[in-house]
């Protein structure tokens with residue numbers, strides 16, 4: 466108890482900064498070209514509305530659960546409470562997986578941006594890039610290992626530094642925006658007519674990248690135990706979400722009124738940087754480049770802390786063996802940190818062989834976190850049904866159902882194959898889960914859990930087959 470009181474509490478403002486900071490990483494800087502590859506402005510706008518509503522429902526659900534079940538800490542605990550320890554493990558492991566896969570995406574786009582300053586790194590996935598990215602990965606791990614509290618404080622400063630270049634970009638883009646360029650091929654159907662099938666296909670192709678930029682919206686709830694007031698964590702999620710949506714829509718849609726869709730689609734990543742060069746000249750490139758580098762370093766720092774913290778919480782819930790949560794004198798879970806950094810390192814080397822490394826890494830990251838989001842929404846539905854007689858729970862049930870529908874259809878639209886690949890990483894995880902259960906005097910796996918494991922293994926095999934047979938190009 467004594468010890469708990471000395472943990473630094475986080476204010477509402479700092480929590481909002483945390484939501485924005487852990488959501489805005491690299492995605493916003495590459496958004497435009499990924500969207501332009503997928504869609505004309507019309508369908509993309511519809512995509513934003515769908516994703517905005519879907520994520521808002523998820524945030525409201527998280528907000529509600531934080532208020533109703535204040536003692537639950539960590540996103541996976543909802544799955545555990547609602548559907549048992551195995552579901553808790555599935556969620557926690559998915560969150561952990563997502564967190565470090567996202568860091569791999571960070572590494573690639575970060576190095577592409579550095580390539581603007583030093584062309585040797587331009588592709589973001591050659592040997593020099595991978596070396597520098599690896600050094601960064603270990604440096605951040607070392608830093609977090611020296612004390613998590615410092616990392617949270619740095620976040621506030623980083624948030625300001627990364628928002629300024631994005632705002633400058635938006636303001637300049639507003640001035641240069643031409644409505645006739647924007648509306649030239651609004652639905653992407655050339656005939657100027659609205660063709661439903663065509664539009665739906667374009668929306669579908671926008672889904673993954675639009676969901677990727679919202680990964681992190683749950684960040685405040687992960688640190689909810691540190692909020693000065695418990696209810697602040699939920700508020701921070703919602704304020705953070707609305708700010709984010711505004712930034713994303715402006716930053717991604719305004720360029721459609723400056724360059725043509727074909728130009729945007731073929732622009733080098735990070736797109737925002739090269740669009741800024743088109744708009745302002747080299748200075749624009751420097752500004753966005755520096756913003757991006759600070760943004761990613763800050764985000765990467767919090768995403769170094771979050772997966773390790775998740776493992777720590779999971780050991781407390783006895784979902785992983787105790788050594789995953791072993792902390793050092795600074796209360797940092799050293800083993801979890803080093804394990805996670807080791808996996809990022811391994812993945813960084815595979816980038817040498819992938820074609821679209823950034824897109825591949827963020828798609829895996831997003832697919833993995835959708836598992837947790839689905840379980841949150843399911844628990845929201847379950848909780849609201851169980852307490853349906855209490856005031857407000859009918860509305861909460863609706864929020865949960867929409868969030869659930871959105872996440873499930875989102876992953877189906879974005880690509881189930883990425884989810885299947887993520888299942889591979891569950892296989893060693895289940896082994897550790899079984900060990901932790903055994904240490905509790907339980908069976909390694911119960912009958913139901915064995916059934917689930919078989920499904921997971923089959924899914925993983927299909928994932929491997931998709932890659933091996935060349936049906937999924939990575």
Ligand SMILES: NC(=[NH2+])NCCC[C@H](N)C(=O)O
Pocket residue numbers: 487488489490491492493563564565566567568571677678679680681768830
């Ligand atoms: N390491 C991570 N899991 N990062 C996820 C956050 C990514 C963030 N939404 C972005 O736009 O870049």
